[in-house]
Amino acid sequence: MSTAVPASAELAGEEHRLAAAYLSRVAEPGSVPLWMFVEEHGYLAAAAAVRAGEVPPEVAACTEARRTVADPAADLAAAERHAIRLLIPSDEDWPHFAFAALRATGQRRVAQWQAGARARPQRGELIPPLALWVRGSAPLATLGLRSVAVVGSRAATSYGEHVASEFSYGLAQRDVVVVSGGAYGIDAAAHRGALAAGGRSVLVSAGGLDRPYPSGHRHLYDRTAEQGLLVSERPPGSAPHRQRFLSRNRLIAAFGAATLVVEAAHRSGALNSAGYARDLGRPVLAVPGPVTSAMSAGCHRLVQREEDPAHLVTSVAEVLSYCGSAELVAGPLVGSALPGGPAPLRRPYDGLDVVARSVLDGFPGRGRSVTEAELSRLSGQPISQVIAALPVLRGAGLITVAREGYRLAGAAS
């Protein structure tokens, strides 16, 4: 482990990106058998085996239809024409932190299946994506730390749109990233509120990023790409299908430190996102409304749940109290009361566990890079703990990967 290049850089080569593009095209998002196969064999070997048709039946079942026609080079070229790039786990900006809960949940459910305690996981499960197609420049690494998923009905009322817009504006003013799905109603109001505040907004699409859905939201997609980020698991050209919306919703939940339901009828898809957030152990927040409004009925039901009830929230400050450490919340809240605009982003040091803090404390000083083995000696933590903590610290934006190892973020090399 004393290599000067971190182990996670193994996927950094272009052939790995081609493999990821191929895998992202060949199967639908959230295919558990393929995810397990890639976890076991790695991207390169898994892609080659899928293309050759030399895979177990359950992997074949979810890849056979497209295995010979998928053309990752063409997909990457098409993406480039639309300013879309493919993000893979070895990339600096991969949202490790946001996906840690997805990975843990997926692994737990697979283990439960292998122990005979539940049916074989197939589709729409809480597993991380194999790759992400993105457009825009907003950072992903801190997603899940200082971000809120804002969801709700397409058939929103003017009250719901007003609240979604106002809350998102207030969150964006405090450097909180607003995550939503780009749909009509609450989604659009949330994106627009964040953009109006000059903040960052992440739009997670169910189809290809070159195909805005609904098509009337082309301008919203473009504005979001300029000021925030468009994200999809599907390569360019993909149509948004029903199952892709459900898979997409798990990413929205994973990207938010908390999920805020602004308006939802009794059977709204927003309740599906809330369920994912709950499964991931993230707080679900609900905005109350008139009891005479069917569009608030789902929110009220969430608050009334006997098990894991949603938290009723009525203000931006209350939402902030659920999306990060006390320091994260207190900093910008205090700052925003001062003239001159929002306070600078605080480091999410308080959100780290004891091991991650120890590893962070082990860094020798601004500018100097260290290997995993050196960090183990400097921090006093076992090498396995160091390796586990590094993605978290990277996800939190506290360290960066350098050619010769790792160093503190924001320090000149």
Next chain:
Amino acid sequence: MSTAVPASAELAGEEHRLAAAYLSRVAEPGSVPLWMFVEEHGYLAAAAAVRAGEVPPEVAACTEARRTVADPAADLAAAERHAIRLLIPSDEDWPHFAFAALRATGQRRVAQWQAGARARPQRGELIPPLALWVRGSAPLATLGLRSVAVVGSRAATSYGEHVASEFSYGLAQRDVVVVSGGAYGIDAAAHRGALAAGGRSVLVSAGGLDRPYPSGHRHLYDRTAEQGLLVSERPPGSAPHRQRFLSRNRLIAAFGAATLVVEAAHRSGALNSAGYARDLGRPVLAVPGPVTSAMSAGCHRLVQREEDPAHLVTSVAEVLSYCGSAELVAGPLVGSALPGGPAPLRRPYDGLDVVARSVLDGFPGRGRSVTEAELSRLSGQPISQVIAALPVLRGAGLITVAREGYRLAGAAS
């Protein structure tokens, strides 16, 4: 204990009623020292001692100002002219059940004071009233069992008034008594909703019942007296003062099996009623509303409390689930789905504890009266338990007091 006349009948004479009228005039509602003095000495001796000025200093402090001028015979005569009568604890209809929690709380706080654990209770404490001035014919005995206190802001919005009226209408349709304070806004909407359903409404006033407050509500007072009941701790002619409103609020909370807050600003008096209900161990229910409405802010705050949060309710059915046993709720709900109007009132047998049920089962059959000692033998419960259970059974309207003892309600003697 084998006397043929129940012990609680000792106050039944007119001289006891005169003493209660005197005590109700001489001190402000909720005066703890006077209550303790009456508990110790009984109404007759306490009234005589107060009139003579031969009382401990703390009792003198709350009675001295009016002890020589109070004229209970004149008050009773004035009451009669306004169709107002004075109810005392020995009366058949005294709301023992509703006041059981007040009595227990008052006794506990006095005991804590005597043990040096808290300051001497003085005013506005959770003690039962010494007497009640009432006008109207609705029964009080079942208050606290099948009744809901509906409270909220005077400066209500049209949304709040709509909800108060609709909920109260639905509750009254299901034989639930609606209790409120007769003020503008939520109170008035609640009374009117119950009256519109042909149901019963109890209006608890802070001043004398001959002085409607606000004066614009004279017609509401008259309609409530016809169809429900007006209640006050103060004798006729009394003006509503601020402290009397606070004392009055404890009665509203005690009269409701649950307290429903429809709208309340952050510092609304309705939150005071909710606090009393909480102190009495009664459920507090809150109606959500737009987060943009200051009039719903207090309701949302109640739901957000860390300790004893209020239950968010959005329908009459949800309110009903908090005001009585499953049978109480299910009966009329099922019945109301049938054509032909509300179902008949069910017996609150399920609301009783094991001892009270045993005592009830001990009654020998319709029509025959039994003494406390006979009931002890018939039910197999100790005489002390029988004496404790009788007020509960009377409060629930299951038994009545006869000259020769007790008998099942609704049975010919």
